[in-house]
Amino acid sequence: MSLERRTTKQKEAIRAVLATQEGPLMPDEIHAMALKAVPSLGIATVYRSLKTLQDEGMVRCVEIPGQSPRYERSDKGHHHHFLCQKCHTVFDLEKCVEGIKKLVPPGFRITDHEIILHGLCKSCV
């Protein structure tokens, strides 16, 4: 546990990648992108920084079924995701749907929901 917290170019590079990110990214994608800014960057630092950023509440984990965890900025509002079956990129969706509550069985309490669309993205159609 660190009481102090230092600003390093590694963490800044990772932060920068997440700041410009379109959809949620996997650790190795973040690594590859941040590598352009800090060529010596190790994958362990990516995992460490992601954990720190999560603890700080800046970043949130997004799980897509059958895939390893991805990460996105947590300042984005409520939204859902689209997985392209061809290029395997995940896109953010802006809107949500009505009537989710109608799905909940009697006696159950809903706290959250997620919708994942599958198909082909604009580039892969």
Place this chain on the structure above:
Amino acid sequence: MSLERRTTKQKEAIRAVLATQEGPLMPDEIHAMALKAVPSLGIATVYRSLKTLQDEGMVRCVEIPGQSPRYERSDKGHHHHFLCQKCHTVFDLEKCVEGIKKLVPPGFRITDHEIILHGLCKSCV
């Protein structure tokens, strides 16, 4: 690859578990349940049988974000799932929602969708 196919009590036990299954089950859950019918049943046989049943089209894989794959009978119609955050059981939902297509961005083509609700089930509320 086997040209022939034999009926064994192991496979029948696994089939029986899936026949009475309420929501999708994980391999180790199927194993634990089928163990009551065939005490010697090995986990490898569960994986092998699940693969066979998938090839035959009897069983389908269901992925819940952040969890390992679960399996359910494929004769169930279109439906979605509810994950209880307390007991981690997955329940089938009967209805679907309208307006999914409105989420799709221009130029994208949708082929499928899934909705996962999170909360507390009847027993855990």
Place this chain on the structure above:
DNA sequence: ACGATACTGATATGTCAATCTCATTAAAGA
């Protein structure tokens, strides 16, 4: 500029689901 120490990078290690190996068992046609 100095010093304490948080951070990093390379690699070893851990974790866990799923598969493979292989000797043994048992299903089913002859």
Place this chain on the structure above:
DNA sequence: TCTTTAATGAGATTGACATATCAGTATCGT
């Protein structure tokens, strides 16, 4: 019943991902 060989069970192995280790580096308050 006999024979062929598909299927099984136990344990070893794999593979993907994440964490731990530790010596060396770099930040930042003084």
